[in-house]
Amino acid sequence: MSPIILTLKERPKVPLEAETVTPDAFVTMSNAQIRESLVYHGKRHCRLDDFFDVTGEYSDDIEMHGDLHQVKLLGKSMSRGQLKIHGSVGMHLGADMRGGRIEVTGDAGDWIGAEMLNGFIHVHGNGGGQIGAAYRGSLRGMRNGTIIIGGTAGLEVGMRMRRGTIIVGGKVRDFCGLQMKGGTIVLMSGAEIRTGAWMVRGTILSLQPLPLMPTFVASGHYNPSFIDLYARELRTHGITLPNNPSVGNWARHCGDTSIPGRGEILIWNPANQIPKD
């Protein structure tokens, strides 16, 4: 099945809301139907082909080309197929996603995979804030699936997430894992302040030292066996997670006691920096 290719021909002046661009919808559509798909340019109802050149039909494999940083809600609620974006993309990428795969070669805006239920999102560039988070007023963020961000990420990554995995290659800003209820966040380059604030459960792994909230309690050093399982899974995505006792160990911090929560932050201690206690 050849992919449906959408090429941006006119950059929208104001945000374009294009939640109709999903493999679930396009797999049953002819080329003419795809071109007729409704998108919102600000307040105006437009056709997809007002902004994109469309080739292909009846496929759940979509490729998009161009600077799409003003295009929001791509892949919203998708449950199958693949969406590959060559360039940058706007907010709410893969929000409420249920399955399938999204790949972005550039940067992505805020709310990537917000409240997603399953699926896989890989952003090679930087991500915005609220990745895998719950929308304002909502109790639960992402409930399953995997999000990988190659570069940096913004505020409130994994806010109120319930399950699933988020991996961020670059530095993450404040409130990572805010009110987290479960799942795992892996920080390859650490985070700024207030990591794990108000977390109830879940695990945050950091390969770099983190400034911790006063409401986290140091709970020893160890090499948990579940890290080996994570490491094996993440190796398939090209990410290496250390857990060999001869190389170092993990410092465990429990909290947040203000809730009181039972979350944990594990910070990697290389062997040459392990405190003697």
Add this chain to the structure above:
Amino acid sequence: MYWGGNPAECHPRHFTKYTLMQKSKFLPRGRKDRTMILVDIRETKSGGAADIFLQIRPGKDFEVLTILRAILKGQHVNESAIAETGLTLEQLTDFIDRAKKAKFGCMFFGMGLSMTRGKHMNSAALLTLAAELNAFTKFVAMPMRGHGNVTGADVIMRWQTGFPFGITFNRGYPRYNPGEFSTVDVLVRGDTDAALILGADPGATMPQPAIDHLARIPTIVLDPKVTHTSRLARVHITTSVAGISAPGTAYRMDEIPLPLKPALKSPYPTDQEVVRRINEAVARKSHWIPDGGPMTILQR
């Protein structure tokens, strides 16, 4: 308790008329029956009126509030990390003990809390602490607003849409997402191609990228006077001053509506009159929504 505010200089009638000096049936001795705690990063004029002044390090508000929540629940807190906030465990424990023993506590928070690093989460931390103190005694929290009638805008938006701010109507119904639809974020990202400013001066208060964007796009300002924003706007419509030469309603900080009666006549139209005439002119334009499309609130 005042947190990140300086009412002695910014709300000079607050102590005497509402919080400290008033005598009442249950507090007949007025000020002597009350305890005031001030939390701020520096000593201000309000410190003179406070029984207890807690000076915290800048940017540590969220941490202190979270520690207070942990102490309230009898949980362990890392004592060396408390020292980084500029306070001691004894000070914070004393704070919680007093709060628990109070018959009716009220927390007021200013921009020193809500506009520093952490922003909405700082406010959320204080509101959550107030909510959790209600397990022991009655406690409420209220923001100390900066500009005139900000509360009015929040109340009206809440009443009309269910949300106080950060709302879009582009689908014909209100959607709420602060950070995405709030004015400052929309302007900083350059998401708008026109702006209508009513009774506000974002040109004086918003970050430079937002001001630059306002200067780039067609901006219309309705204001009685020349402001930073009106100078960069394409159109400035001078309107009469509400409460002096135009009637209206202003909302007090505690959301009490106060009717305004004009004392003078003005040659200028009111904001309401200008917006009504703009609406009428827009309604006369041809309909652009395709058949069967949703109608907007304005068009209903």
